[in-house]
Amino acid sequence: AQSVAQPEDQVNVAEGNPLTVKCTYSVSGNPYLFWYVQYPNRGLQFLLKYITGDNLVKGSYGFEAEFNKSQTSFHLKKPSALVSDSALYFCAVRDIRGTAGGRGGADGLTFGKGTHLIIQP
Amino acid sequence: EAGVTQFPSHSVIEKGQTVTLRCDPISGHDNLYWYRRVMGKEIKFLLHFVKESKQDESGMPNNRFLAERTGGTYSTLKVQPAELEDSGVYFCASSHGLAGRSNEQFFGPGTRLTVL
Numbered sequence: 001a002q003s004v005a006q007p008e009d010q011v012n013v014a015e016g017n018p019l020t021v022k023c024t025y026s027v028s029g030n031p032y033l034f035w036y037v038q039y040p041n042r043g044l045q046f047l048l049k050y051i052t053g054d055n056l057v058k059g060s061y062g063f064e065a066e067f068n069k070s071q072t073s074f075h076l077k078k079p080s081a082l083v084s085d086s087a088l089y090f091c092a093v094r095d096i097r098g099t100a101g102g103r104g105g106a107d108g109l110t111f112g113k114g115t116h117l118i119i120q121p
Numbered sequence: 122e123a124g125v126t127q128f129p130s131h132s133v134i135e136k137g138q139t140v141t142l143r144c145d146p147i148s149g150h151d152n153l154y155w156y157r158r159v160m161g162k163e164i165k166f167l168l169h170f171v172k173e174s175k176q177d178e179s180g181m182p183n184n185r186f187l188a189e190r191t192g193g194t195y196s197t198l199k200v201q202p203a204e205l206e207d208s209g210v211y212f213c214a215s216s217h218g219l220a221g222r223s224n225e226q227f228f229g230p231g232t233r234l235t236v237l
């Protein structure tokens with residue numbers, strides 16, 4: 001079974017400071033990793049993904065994430081936070097091969113609980 | 122390009138009633154997914170369509186939930202009869218066809234279901 005942990009319910013950062021939203025994952029095989037953001041009264045919006053290759057992935061709105069296989073982590077980062085970055089952030093994982101048995105089950109993403117990011121002016 | 126749309130945005134029903142949620146995916150997306158987020162918990166996968174076929178329904182909680190995607194376009198998720206624990210936000214997502222599991226999914230705004 002696959003799982004995602006986002007250890008912080010809320011992260012508070014002053015505007016202009018760097019931010020990090022933590023994510024660790026567990027899969028039986030190799031992962032595809034995703035970050036999504038949800039603004040109030042909106043759906044989840046894709047930010048970035050890790051498929052293969054360079055461990056540092058760049059995405060929308062100046063966000064980036066670093067894949068660390070040994071630590072099974074995929075932390076989201078931004079060098080300088082904006083007040084408009086305040087939102088709910090979700091990390092998600094998908095095993096590249098699906099579940100054991102070759103059925104290809106568990107096609108959906110497995111999400112963490114989400115982290116509220118609050119950027120203070 | 123229009124995004125994923127869902128209807129209604131909110132639904133309040135009484136226990137025992139029936140509710141049908143609708144999702145219109147992005148045009149041309151063969152993959153359609155349903156998810157649910159119960160208050161304060163993780164977003165949970167319910168099922169996955171490829172065109173009109175159910176590819177994976179391992180996340181469906183019980184037989185009170187029925188999903189359809191006739192013609193491979195829009196999808197409906199019916200809950201009958203609704204129970205209190207069915208309350209939550211139901212998200213629909215779609216992704217492009219055959220590129221596989223690495224494709225990002227595009228989410229709709231969700232339907233907030235409240236069962237009283």
